[in-house]
Amino acid sequence: xxxxxxxxxxFNNRVVAWIDHRLPIxxxxxxxYHTFPTPKNFNYFWNFGAIATVMLVLMIVTxxxxxxxxxxxxxxxxxxxxxxxxxxPSGWLMRYMHMTGxxxxxxxxxxxxxxxxxxxxxKAPRELLxxxxxxxLLLMMATxxxxxxxxxxxxxxxxxxxxxxxxxxxxxxxxxxxxWLWGGFAVDNPTLNRFFALHYLLPFIxxxxxxxxxxxxxxxxxxNPLGIDPKGPQDTVPFHPYYTMKDGFGLTxxxxxxxxxxxxxxxxxxxxxxxxxxxxLVTPNEIVPEWYLLPFYAILRSIPxxxxxxxxxxxxxxxxxxxxxxxxxxxxxxxxxxxxxWFVFVLVIDVLVLGYCxxxxxxxxxxxxxxxxxxxxFFHFLxxxxxxxxxxxxxxxxPSIADAVLKKKAV
Amino acid sequence: MRRTIVSGVLALAALGLGTxxxxxxxxxxxxxxxxxxxxxxxxxxxxxxxxxxxYKEVCSACHSxxxxxxxNLEQLGLNEAQVKGIAAEFQVADIGDDGSxxxxxxxxxxxxxxxxxxxxxxxxxNGGKAPPDLSVIIKARSGGPDYVYSLLTGYVxxxxxKPEQIKEFNVQKDDNFNLYFPGHRxxxxxxxxxxxxxxxxxxKNTLDQQVRDVVEFLAWASEPHLEDRxxxxxxxxxxxxxxxxxxxxxxxxxxxxxH
Numbered sequence: 001x002x003x004x005x006x007x008x009x010x011f012n013n014r015v016v017a018w019i020d021h022r023l024p025i026x027x028x029x030x031x032x033y034h035t036f037p038t039p040k041n042f043n044y045f046w047n048f049g050a051i052a053t054v055m056l057v058l059m060i061v062t063x064x065x066x067x068x069x070x071x072x073x074x075x076x077x078x079x080x081x082x083x084x085x086x087x088x089p090s091g092w093l094m095r096y097m098h099m100t101g102x103x104x105x106x107x108x109x110x111x112x113x114x115x116x117x118x119x120x121x122x123k124a125p126r127e128l129l130x131x132x133x134x135x136x137l138l139l140m141m142a143t144x145x146x147x148x149x150x151x152x153x154x155x156x157x158x159x160x161x162x163x164x165x166x167x168x169x170x171x172x173x174x175x176x177x178x179x180w181l182w183g184g185f186a187v188d189n190p191t192l193n194r195f196f197a198l199h200y201l202l203p204f205i206x207x208x209x210x211x212x213x214x215x216x217x218x219x220x221x222x223x224n225p226l227g228i229d230p231k232g233p234q235d236t237v238p239f240h241p242y243y244t245m246k247d248g249f250g251l252t253x254x255x256x257x258x259x260x261x262x263x264x265x266x267x268x269x270x271x272x273x274x275x276x277x278x279x280x281l282v283t284p285n286e287i288v289p290e291w292y293l294l295p296f297y298a299i300l301r302s303i304p305x306x307x308x309x310x311x312x313x314x315x316x317x318x319x320x321x322x323x324x325x326x327x328x329x330x331x332x333x334x335x336x337x338x339x340x341x342w343f344v345f346v347l348v349i350d351v352l353v354l355g356y357c358x359x360x361x362x363x364x365x366x367x368x369x370x371x372x373x374x375x376x377x378f379f380h381f382l383x384x385x386x387x388x389x390x391x392x393x394x395x396x397x398x399p400s401i402a403d404a405v406l407k408k409k410a411v
Numbered sequence: 412m413r414r415t416i417v418s419g420v421l422a423l424a425a426l427g428l429g430t431x432x433x434x435x436x437x438x439x440x441x442x443x444x445x446x447x448x449x450x451x452x453x454x455x456x457x458x459x460x461x462x463x464x465x466y467k468e469v470c471s472a473c474h475s476x477x478x479x480x481x482x483n484l485e486q487l488g489l490n491e492a493q494v495k496g497i498a499a500e501f502q503v504a505d506i507g508d509d510g511s512x513x514x515x516x517x518x519x520x521x522x523x524x525x526x527x528x529x530x531x532x533x534x535x536x537n538g539g540k541a542p543p544d545l546s547v548i549i550k551a552r553s554g555g556p557d558y559v560y561s562l563l564t565g566y567v568x569x570x571x572x573k574p575e576q577i578k579e580f581n582v583q584k585d586d587n588f589n590l591y592f593p594g595h596r597x598x599x600x601x602x603x604x605x606x607x608x609x610x611x612x613x614x615k616n617t618l619d620q621q622v623r624d625v626v627e628f629l630a631w632a633s634e635p636h637l638e639d640r641x642x643x644x645x646x647x648x649x650x651x652x653x654x655x656x657x658x659x660x661x662x663x664x665x666x667x668x669x670h
Contacts, residue, residue, distance in 0.1 A: 040669060082478050082547065085636070092636045093643070237669060245662040252655040256648060263644020264450045267550055275551035276543075285593070409670075 009035075032218055037236035038243055039224035041401050045119075046222065046243075047250030048112035054251055055105040056210065060203050062098040063147075070150065072196035074189040077152035078277040096266040102144055103269045104258045106292035109137065118344050120332030121223040127324040129216040132209055134320045139206045141293065141317075146199040148290060152192060153274030158287045160187045160195070166300070169307040186280065226404055227333030228397055235401035286361055294358030295351045299377070301362045302370040312374060319381045326381055328389030336395040340388050343380065350376050438590055440557040441564065443623070447556075447630055450645060453638050454631045456488040457612065462628025463487065465608050465621050467497075470545065473537060473599075475525035478546035479632055482519035486635060487628075494519045538598055549626070549633040556626045558591065563622040565590040566601040 009030040011017040020026040069088050071080035084091035113133070116122055122130035149160045164181050168174040183190030221230070230236045237243075261268065269291060273284050289297050299316050303309035319326075334341035350373050357370035398404035446455040463484065466476070481498035485491065498517040501524040507513040517524060527533035533541035543551075552558045567588045569577075580595045582588050589597045603621045610616055614624075631637075 079478065086478065086483075092640060096640075241661075241665045242669070245658060245665050248658045249655065249662050252651055252658055256651045256655065259644065259647050259651060263640055263647065266640075272551050272553045272555075275547045 032239075033244075034238060034240045036218065036221075036239040037230065037233070038222060038239045039230050039235060039401055040237045040242075041224050041226060041405050042222070042243065042246070043225050044246075044250050045111070045115040046224075047247050047254075048108050048115060050247040051251050051254050052105065052108040052112055053210065055101060055108055056203070056206065059098060059101050059105060060207070062094045062101065063200075063203065065094045066098055067196075067200060070196075072150070072193050074152060074192050074278070077150060077192060081151045093262075096262050100258065100261045100266055100269065102147065103290065103292065104254075104261070106140065106144070108254065109140065110292070113137070114344075114348065116223075117347075118334045118341070119223055119225055120227050120327070120329075120334070122324045123327065123332050124324070125220050126216070126223065129213060130324060131321055132213040132216060134317065136206055136209050136213060137320075138317060139202055139209065141296075143199060143202040143206065144290065144292070146195045146202065149192065149195045150199060151274060152278045154276045154278055154282070154284050155271045155274040155287065157187060157278035157280065158284055159289060160191065162287050164191075166306075166310050166313075169310045171307070223332060224401065225333060225335060226398060226401055227331060227335070228401065231400045288359055291355065291359075294356075295354035296358075298354040298358035298370045299374045301358070302367070302374040312378075316374075316377060319378070323381065323385075326385045328386050329392065329394065330389075331394040331397065336397055337392060338395060339392045340385075343384055343388070347377070347380050350380070440554045440561045440591065442557050443560050443626075445556050445630070446627065447634075447637055450641055452641060454487070455627055458624045458627040459487050459631050460489070460628075461610055461612065461614060461621075462624035462626065462631075464610065465603070465625040466545075466628055468608050469602055470625065471523075471526060473526055473533075473542040475527075475533075475542075475544045476523040476546050476632060477525060477544050479523050480520060481517060481523065483635060485519075487631065491519070540598060542599070545629055545632065547633045549630045551633075556630050559629065560622055560626050561591040562589060562597075563603060563625070564618060565592070 009027060011020055011026060016026050066084060069080065069084045069091060071077055081095065084095050086092075088094075116130065116133070145159070145163060149156045164178055164187065167177045167181060170177055179185060181191070182188070183194060224230075271288065271290075288294070296313050296316060300309045300313040303312050329337060329340065331337055334344055353369060353373045354377065357366045357373065360366045362370070398407070445452070446458065447453060466474075481494050484494050484497065489497070495518075498519050498521060501517040501521075502514045503517045503521055503524055505513055505515050525533075527536060527541070530541045549555050549559060554561070567590060569582065569584055569586070569588065572582060572588055576582065576588070576595075580588070582596060586596045587598070587600050588595055603618055603625075605618050606616050607618075608616055608621055614620060634640075
């Protein structure tokens, strides 16, 4: 690890040296993924960025293979997915990996976001890093929605109908916008065609934003569980092999759970009714999105007014863009925020409640619960967060990461 | 460390709750033991072959199985000659060498012949609504095999209905009442009964037996690669477990100088 502190790496392989002299990709990899000084006190929550990246690659690879065998035509789509499941060699594996992969990609990203919330990873100087992350989340939601339409099952069709209809809430031009989105006067073949094109496009935009996310990350380096900046080499370790091995272990455990679902319960996370071909004349009893969109669906339905619901739903994500400025506390990590740390958990429970409500028809208690939970969601960000930062007395911060790590060991 | 574990569990609970929530208040299904359940599950070939006989002699009068080809039956243990023979029992439309419309005996590569030429014809012959295709029916119903089993054994004759049931669901004398069908009034009359299908292998043909067999067959039709999936899954997970142990060891070794 001699080159850890600035000296440019020397390559013994002459081909590598030749290329690197003209296009320094090897120096880049060396600097950013080998010697990159990384806080030595990460816990396993710090695995989920790497895990999410692997899931993104997995989704793109399986998705491209699926696209080679899929027919984006409303007459053929459903049967072509079944043909993949039955007749394409290992088609069932690609399809189940992709389908279950979407859920696990979201799971990894949600845990990654929770990590950011709890340890204050969004605070200066990482505001743009966080904002790029929210952009990735939005792109993922759009991609997941578009992809869910492609098998052209009942829930695909009716999900597409409900979500595209949201745009009709826009005053004056709403209906024209919806017709424009559909490419006709109902969700039909043109809609499926364009959704397929966009579903193929968006993941590559996600890759581009992920690249920016990583570039921004490598400017100031990762945050860490203590939320204090490394003060010198004694606080950091080189990224490789320390965190490549730790990420590798965490990733493997994650993949074991993922494989458990892919191979033994591939349809457990899905809606059975999506194995019925789309039928514009028959509405399913309940139209619900996949689990990862349920909290936002609950916020949408909690507002009695259509436009209001749409604004609240988009607002619930838009609010994350300004989170770095809503949080007035100067301390990053909840480890040292005795009051706020409990409210992070309350927020998690609040989002769980919203998800639970989103899975049920908006009747009786579910209406009241989802309204209260929606109000609390916005209350957390708009009221609690700015005020708590002012009145909370944070615990004293340790002088350095190394100091805190050593003290912990002494106990 | 304890804090991180607690918060990890909470985050995982977020995943669990959302999906567990999607259960409606329907009558409890008659849960059965199925040969294909669980990570080591396989299809009971004999039962599935009997189930095919039930489908062929009873269900196929109204229900198509459009995603399956006759050749797929070889997976159930039938040999090539048997499959050829079964296919040849059906006449399918084709175009002859001179371009004229012809009918010819089906080949193993042909899809199962549907009982009606198109959906409109199927609807017209069945009181306005086409009977559903059965290719993925086990995956397309919540409860899967237990639902189809319960449905096929869940008919209650009009005479045995309670007055309040008749009133609540507005049941008429010639309606079919099914305990498990949403709304209870189902267009399909009870398709199976004791002794309906005479099994070629001599198995006793009770209602329960026929229903279990046809569900086994339809489960295979819905998920023909299940056995391959289970086998692959066990290998993949064993590999990943071994790999996890290995990489954990390496990780400990690498971090040893930091602890």
